[in-house]
Amino acid sequence: MLSxxxxxxxLVNALLEAIFDVLDAxxxxxxxxxANVDITNEKLPSKGTTSFDDFIKxxxxxxxxxxxxxxxxxxxxxKFSFYFSPYGGTLSDFIDLxxxxxxxxxxxxxxYPKDNMILIKIKNCPFCKGAVTxxxxxxxxxxxxxxxKGLIYGTMAKSSDLGDSIEVSHICKGLNECIFEVxxxxxxxx
Amino acid sequence: MDVKEFVFxxxxxxxxxxxxxxxxxxxxxxxxxxDYKPTLGASIIAKDVVIEKTDIRYxxxxxxxxLAGQEKYESVRPMYFQGCVGAILVYDVTRAPSFNxxxxxxxxxxxxxxxxxxxYILIGNKIDLDNIRKVETGKGQKLADSINSAAFIETxxxxxxxxxxxxxxxxxxxxxxxxxxx
Numbered sequence: 001m002l003s004x005x006x007x008x009x010x011l012v013n014a015l016l017e018a019i020f021d022v023l024d025a026x027x028x029x030x031x032x033x034x035a036n037v038d039i040t041n042e043k044l045p046s047k048g049t050t051s052f053d054d055f056i057k058x059x060x061x062x063x064x065x066x067x068x069x070x071x072x073x074x075x076x077x078x079k080f081s082f083y084f085s086p087y088g089g090t091l092s093d094f095i096d097l098x099x100x101x102x103x104x105x106x107x108x109x110x111x112y113p114k115d116n117m118i119l120i121k122i123k124n125c126p127f128c129k130g131a132v133t134x135x136x137x138x139x140x141x142x143x144x145x146x147x148x149k150g151l152i153y154g155t156m157a158k159s160s161d162l163g164d165s166i167e168v169s170h171i172c173k174g175l176n177e178c179i180f181e182v183x184x185x186x187x188x189x190x
Numbered sequence: 191m192d193v194k195e196f197v198f199x200x201x202x203x204x205x206x207x208x209x210x211x212x213x214x215x216x217x218x219x220x221x222x223x224x225d226y227k228p229t230l231g232a233s234i235i236a237k238d239v240v241i242e243k244t245d246i247r248y249x250x251x252x253x254x255x256x257l258a259g260q261e262k263y264e265s266v267r268p269m270y271f272q273g274c275v276g277a278i279l280v281y282d283v284t285r286a287p288s289f290n291x292x293x294x295x296x297x298x299x300x301x302x303x304x305x306x307x308x309x310y311i312l313i314g315n316k317i318d319l320d321n322i323r324k325v326e327t328g329k330g331q332k333l334a335d336s337i338n339s340a341a342f343i344e345t346x347x348x349x350x351x352x353x354x355x356x357x358x359x360x361x362x363x364x365x366x367x368x369x370x371x372x
Contacts (some may be wrong), residue, residue, distance in 0.1 A: 024230040026236060030235065065253060069272055
């Protein structure tokens, strides 16, 4: 059944621009064609919204065609953080912004168990959708979460001078919940 | 009958203009066009293949990565190889440099960045242009033997000759690598 939910095009375009940066024109074309949505390389969404179903079709296409391509997924996530919020902001602001752009479909919880550690729990992550079903009989193997790892890294590196000192790891629990652990290594004084 | 499902990421490699995209188009869409448009980045296409044996059916989803042959993509290409279990190494039988680059460049790159124990086959494409051929069949076979290619096939994406066979051989070879008795 089609839902009446929508996604802001700022998010759809950020995703498409990030895909273009990593896979160039033919890579983006492949994902759009596989998704079978009314978008082309020459006709990207303008201002306004795209249906949530079309957005999920794009995410599914990306998850399927980029299966086992962890670094590609990570890089797309990292670039996405730039295109979606070029002027930076805190991680929590950024995740709130995604959540809001996605009609609050995704639920997140951020906690700080240690000084140098951030835990991000994500429930009902739309970027995971399709990863389980589109590869029948296969576990997700966590490759979908590489997108979010890149996104978290990109956001934190952009909003601070932490850069190389950030380590993002994750536990993928499929569609239900993912936990990302961000560890910030202390930099040695020069 | 038992059904086993697999997803294989396959790279299609070779110098610019050897016919990588044409081979994939012929295999997936049964079409060929004379117009040459270089691939920009990576074109990715999925194709479902069923291989039936007496008591087992293999449902294989191929994710074919048609990689741009141009030099400008050299820095990003290693990222594209990640997770590949197989490769189709393509040269153009009418252009000797494309043949020389198989071992010098494409196979080295693939072995360096793809999964260990992956499989690859060597393809000499454009045999419809036999009158201007520069690389003889024996030379191709010799290279295939020396690089331990799972198979050597000469194809024509234009006429469709041997195109299906080349993909089927690679799929069978990858299935054997993952432990199937095919």
